[in-house]
Amino acid sequence: MTKAEDGAAMLDLRGLRCPLPVLRTEKALKAAPAGTTLVVLADDPLAGLDIPHLCREKGYELLAAEARDSHRRFTLRKGA
Known part of the structure; x- marks a missing residue:
């Protein structure tokens, strides 16, 4: 994991x-402390x-989902 510009x-x-994208996202969020904001970049079409389904099922907050030229950028937050 690295740091985003924000x-x-x-x-x-x-x-x-x-x-793999959803599994690694879930693993990272499970390990993160409450209140963590995570930016995920993925180019798999099913991501x-x-x-978003992971967020609904596990209670994570989907702050943004943006389509870029070659990938998608998701901004997620782990609740308390």
């Missing part, structure tokens, strides 16, 4: 295919479905 933790999962 200071949030960043997880670059570009190049990984389903189910656009899987990551």
